[in-house]
Amino acid sequence: MVDQNKSTAAPSLADGEERFSKSGFIFAAIGSAVGLGNMWKFPYITGKYGGAAFFLMFIVCLLAVGLPVLMAELAIGRGGRGSVSTSFNRLTKQKGWGALGFLMIAAPFLILSFYSVVAGWTMYYAVRSFSGQLFTTTDYSGQFNAFIGSWQPVWWMLLALVLTAAVIIKGVSAGIEKFNKILIPGLVILLLVLVVRALTLDGAGEGVSFFLSPDFSKLTAESALVALGHAFFSLSLGMGTMITYGAYVDKRQSLGAGTMAIGLGDLLYAFLAGLIIFPTSFAFGIEPGQGPGLVFVALPAAFAAMPLGSLFGGLFFILLAVASLTSTVGLLEVPVAFIRERYGWSRGLAVTVITVLLFLVGIPSAVSVGGAVSGLDFGGKTFFDWMDFVCSNIMLPLGGLIVTIFVGWVWKNAAEEAGLTAAWFWIWLFMVRYIAPILVVLVLLYSAGALDFLFKG
Ligand code: TRP
Numbered sequence: 001m002v003d004q005n006k007s008t009a010a011p012s013l014a015d016g017e018e019r020f021s022k023s024g025f026i027f028a029a030i031g032s033a034v035g036l037g038n039m040w041k042f043p044y045i046t047g048k049y050g051g052a053a054f055f056l057m058f059i060v061c062l063l064a065v066g067l068p069v070l071m072a073e074l075a076i077g078r079g080g081r082g083s084v085s086t087s088f089n090r091l092t093k094q095k096g097w098g099a100l101g102f103l104m105i106a107a108p109f110l111i112l113s114f115y116s117v118v119a120g121w122t123m124y125y126a127v128r129s130f131s132g133q134l135f136t137t138t139d140y141s142g143q144f145n146a147f148i149g150s151w152q153p154v155w156w157m158l159l160a161l162v163l164t165a166a167v168i169i170k171g172v173s174a175g176i177e178k179f180n181k182i183l184i185p186g187l188v189i190l191l192l193v194l195v196v197r198a199l200t201l202d203g204a205g206e207g208v209s210f211f212l213s214p215d216f217s218k219l220t221a222e223s224a225l226v227a228l229g230h231a232f233f234s235l236s237l238g239m240g241t242m243i244t245y246g247a248y249v250d251k252r253q254s255l256g257a258g259t260m261a262i263g264l265g266d267l268l269y270a271f272l273a274g275l276i277i278f279p280t281s282f283a284f285g286i287e288p289g290q291g292p293g294l295v296f297v298a299l300p301a302a303f304a305a306m307p308l309g310s311l312f313g314g315l316f317f318i319l320l321a322v323a324s325l326t327s328t329v330g331l332l333e334v335p336v337a338f339i340r341e342r343y344g345w346s347r348g349l350a351v352t353v354i355t356v357l358l359f360l361v362g363i364p365s366a367v368s369v370g371g372a373v374s375g376l377d378f379g380g381k382t383f384f385d386w387m388d389f390v391c392s393n394i395m396l397p398l399g400g401l402i403v404t405i406f407v408g409w410v411w412k413n414a415a416e417e418a419g420l421t422a423a424w425f426w427i428w429l430f431m432v433r434y435i436a437p438i439l440v441v442l443v444l445l446y447s448a449g450a451l452d453f454l455f456k457g
Pocket of ligand 1: 032033034035036037038108232233234235236237238239240241327328330331396
């Protein structure tokens with residue numbers, strides 16, 4: 001039997017009133033997975049690491065490691081029916097797992113503090129594009145630098161946080177589920193409109209072939225590790241989001257089918273984002289490997305040059321903003337669920353206090369990235385870059401490692417919760433036990449610079 005409610009005195013988080021409907025869960029999880037990772041990060045790293053060859057690597061990592069770990073997180077959440085650290089405590093008698101789970105509660109808080117900065121940029125850009133102000137000069141990098149070098153991003157970040165809080169405060173079904181059920185289909189429509197626009201530009205073909213015809217000589221160990229790290233980020237793994245969402249999933253829902261749907265949704269979204277960004281960049285002679293500025297600096301030039309560019313640009317940035325809000329919602333729910341469960345606070349109080357703290361912690365990220373406030377740089381990285389680096393490259397793989405070890409080696413009743421056929425179960429367990437942890441350790445070593453000798457030779 002799954003040791004559900006007896007090993008701890010803490011009240012069950014999802015004791016009944018808070019549950020996703022079947023489709024609501026899929027929408028919410030896809031909403032969390034699909035975000036700035038797909039639209040902002042994925043294009044520039046794909047551009048940098050060789051286009052189609054990298055995309056192929058990403059697909060392999062998603063299937064081989066991402067999906068098994070996603071399934072593991074959902075199973076922990078549903079098996080433990082609690083916020084992250086409670087779920088761990090309920091599923092094993094071994095000491096210490098709850099404390100490790102705590103890492104996965106701190107991490108989404110930190111990720112949210114800089115993720116919402118970029119979410120704020122996308123909202124600012126949507127407004128500027130619709131109003132046409134974005135196109136009044138052609139110096140897009142000057143504009144971008146002036147914006148991020150000011151205090152304005154602080155207020156746009158606050159807006160992103162307040163919108164996120166407004167959803168979370170309404171709870172699981174009236175908040176998270178409803179928000180995603182409305183916005184995810186809206187996102188698909190926007191995405192398709194923009195794909196058609198991009199593919200019908202003169203010269204789009206070159207971008208399509210960059211994205212879809214692989215040159216295997218570009219495959220390197222480094223690009224494989226980046227692809228693996230991105231598979232984690234893109235599926236929202238390693239930071240408690242999927243564990244927390246798992247706690248709200250109905251016992252009768254198939255986790256295997258859910259995992260597949262989420263994985264496919266995320267992949268399809270990255271694919272369509274690529275079909276927007278690469279054809280558009282190539283059609284206007286923009287270098288797709290230029291880094292984080294790609295969507296804010298390069299694409300505006302492309303929008304400026306196309307008919308109705310201010311409309312398409314506006315729609316593009318709305319798409320980004322919406323995608324990022326469905327992800328921030330999943331991040332905020334993690335600490336909120338924890339505080340409510342641990343301290344018995346009301347949802348409203350927990351959301352308010354955490355949002356205020358997030359705003360304060362986010363300010364140094366918002367003002368450091370563009371140099372509005374100097375003195376926040378250490379070791380050649382801005383505060384913002386440090387947050388991103390520590391969260392994405394260290395805490396996230398560590399979280400992933402904790403999950404794989406827990407499900408692969410510690411938790412005895414994983415099979416029961418997973419509800420897979422015997423063959424699928426063994427494949428899953430094999431990936432979670434051996435393949436995923438080994439690869440995750442490689443990513444960690446790579447991030448720490450311990451593998452540099454392999455790449456510089
Ligand atoms: N998956 C989101 C994206 O691609 C980001 C994200 C949301 C995330 N929740 C997360 C990343 C939890 C890691 C962990 O933009």
